[in-house]
């Protein structure tokens with residue numbers, strides 16, 4: 401039986417954070433929707449989230465899970481907005497009913513980027529030079545490769561972070577290439593870090609659209625925004641995070657690529673000081689995205705991630721020996 405066709409929407413409201421990057425992303429979705437549904441009036445509902453307000457501490461210490469997402473979800477719940485646009489890497493892996501991640505859009509550049517007034521390579525910085533990032537994932541990978549550098553926290557939106565670099569507080573900073581490119585700031589990028597140098601975060605560079613799961617109408621309207629390849633790659637990546645507990649208090653990276661019909665997934669767990677870095681990878685059919693994610697997570701745990709997680713997150717299920725945690729879902 402065919403699904404009953406729904407008439408196109410006459411009005412859609414997009415919930416978004418009010419940062420310049422978030423607004424660019426929401427406008428991007430608005431543009432796509434305007435093309436698909438020319439009769440539809442699409443507007444933005446700008447919101448400030450806890451993640452935007454807390455600037456004095458690193459998010460990992462605040463317990464960052466969903467900090468950029470929660471407020472937008474209240475707008476979906478009470479009907480002020482129909483959809484929320486997120487950077488996928490900020491969307492918790494345990495997002496669950498009544499909400500649903502309904503579309504992952506085509507991923508742009510997933511890489512981390514080096515921004516600096518001084519060098520185009522971290523290796524060229526003198527001992528003790530200060531590198532800015534608040535991501536434990538970036539910090540651990542920098543410390544592992546460049547133990548002579550100092551890593552200091554760097555918070556705030558993109559403009560704030562670049563301002564701090566320009567005022568000389570850091571010799572270099574690391575940011576997601578996608579954010580800089582979206583805001584027309586690609587000229588600030590001095591070098592792109594390869595996945596070998598800095599394995600990206602699960603979902604980095606992709607946008608995710610969240611709705612109330614019950615809105616079947618919306619899910620049908622938004623389906624054309626979905627990118628099958630980005631969806632499979634980020635599903636594999638997010639499965640790694642989910643299996644390892646999905647915390648941003650752990651240096652954790654996962655990056656998948658689809659090439660010639662084969663999905664290749666890499667994962668990494670590290671100690672924040674970079675003294676131990678554990679890597680795993682697996683390849684298979686794209687339909688196996690979730691299985692590959694579980695496989696990479698299991699390899700990481702077996703190779704020592706379990707001890708790292710146990711030290712960083714005492715009592716977490718992923719840190720207990722096999723068989724003692726809850727069944728993986």
Ligand SMILES: NCc1[nH]cc(CCC(=O)O)c1CC(=O)O
Pocket residue numbers: 487488489490574575576578579603604605606607
């Ligand atoms: N954690 C904040 C955040 N969330 C998404 C991006 C960049 C855009 C993206 O990855 O899609 C950034 C900034 C950064 O990491 O430099």
